[in-house]
Amino acid sequence: MLDEPLQRLVLENLTTATLLLDSELRLAYMNPAAEILLATSGQRSYGHFISDLFSESPEALSSLRQAVEEAQPFAKREVALTSTQGHAQIVAYAVTPLRAGDKVMLLLEVLPRERLLRLIKEDNPLSKQETSKMLMRGLAHEIKNPLGGIRGAAQLLARELPDPQLKDYTEVIIEEADRLRNLVDRMLGSNKLPVLSMTNIHEVLERVASLVEAESQGRITLVRDYDPSIPETLMDREQMIQAVLNIVRNATQAIASCQDCPAWGCGRITLRTRTLRQFVIGHTRHRLVIHLSITDNGPGIPVDLQSTLFYPMVSGRPDGTGLGLAITQNIISQHQGLIECESQPGQTTFSIYLPLEQ
Known part of the structure; x- marks a missing residue:
């Protein structure tokens, strides 16, 4: 009893x-x-x-x-x-x-x-991410092995060519093989573990804000809505800057590319921080987490892309690589966090949840 x-x-x-x-x-x-x-x-x-x-x-x-x-x-x-x-x-x-x-x-x-639906919603992208990583690793292995052989053969061929001008063609082969290898490495993401140190999340956001304000030259309004009581937590400052910057840059590019939408000329991105208690990430309940939301008033993300948004090589822009959000998700996952997205025309919100006690 x-x-x-x-x-x-x-x-x-x-x-x-x-x-x-x-x-x-x-x-x-x-x-x-x-x-x-x-x-x-x-x-x-x-x-x-x-x-x-x-x-x-x-x-x-x-x-x-x-x-x-x-x-x-x-x-x-x-x-x-x-x-x-x-x-x-x-x-x-x-x-x-x-x-x-x-x-x-x-x-x-x-x-x-919504709690049950949220757990299902969290499990789906997490399991998809693991499946995607396994497929990418297998694909990378199958691509990089023949690329190494092609590059080596091109180098050997360059040594045997009687006409030096013909070496321009072998250089093209070598450079393109290197480019493909680097692309595969970027798709896989960094295997480097985060270098954790006590960092204030607002230092990260202010760094991102200063970069975006300089790039947009005043065409985008950045709104700060911070909770100053949020304490420092363990994170890799440089990686977290990269993760947030990828999202904010995507927002600025979406607003800039939509000259017919109301956001053009009055584009707005809101950076908001709050804390949540007893929040579940994956299968772990955290007593306290940081909730960082990044909201823009751009055209929104096409519905057919929303379910695959964090997959490598998925992009809504013709010139996009589709790697930015995949890298962001990898960084957040390495910090035992979670990233979600909700989008409709005029309002797209990326939510990042980071445990305050790791």
């Missing part, structure tokens, strides 16, 4: 939002996951009626009262929950009556649907 402190420790570390209501449907307890879900503090909310925490329909309140009277559990799916701050989300919840002496209390377990 667990003692009371250990029971409370278990409740406070559950990732499922858990609330306890008394027989009058007033809050008696909520765990930290519920505080995050409802964006409120349990200490300030104790004793409040459930409708003070989030909007409930008359039918839902009737079901809760019936659960108290009849001590019957029930569950609901696809329920719209709106917090007092106006944040709406779709959840599923289960209600379990608990008898405490002569009174019945209700245990509510709330699971946001």
Whole structure:
């Protein structure tokens, strides 16, 4: 039998939002996951009626009262929950009556649907990235081996040619073989491990901002929306600058290439930082992560490219190499982070999540 402190420790570390209501449907307890879900503090909310925490329909309140009277559990799916701050989300919840002496209390377990969808959404690109890497490594091996043979044969041929002018042709073969080898290496990404040091994320963003402002010559407005309380964390400063710069440069090029869209002449890119608590990346739950979002008001990313956006050689521009975002994802993955993208005409947002405790 667990003692009371250990029971409370278990409740406070559950990732499922858990609330306890008394027989009058007033809050008696909520765990930290519920505080995050409802964006409120349990200490300030104790004793409040459930409708003070989030909007409930008359039918839902009737079901809760019936659960108290009849001590019957029930569950609901696809329920719209709106917090007092106006944040709406779709959840599923289960209600379990608990008898405490002569009174019945209700245990509510709330699971946001978006959390399950998010885990699926995260797993898909992560598994695709691993599959892509395996394919690229195999392809690189098959390409680089014959390239080495072609280059070596061209060098031997150059030594045997009687006419020095014919060596121009062998030089072309050697240079093109080298170019293809370098392209394959770039597609694979760097195998170099990050050189981690304590770095402030805003130093990275300000470096990127200064470069982009100089390149755009005032045609793009950069908006900074920083959370100054974010502490330093371990990261490779140069790699992170490269990762963020790839995204911001893509945004400036998308805005500049769309002279017919409203963003032309008033292009805007917003760099925003916040912290998130109890955030899951892959299969690891982190107590605190940095949420960096990069939003532009350009034409948006074509729908047919959004699912393969981080694959090598995928680009929406005729002159694009399709390597920038693949390199960015590789850098973020090496920092145990996550990158996502949501895009529609007039608003494209890249979200980067980095653990503050690695």
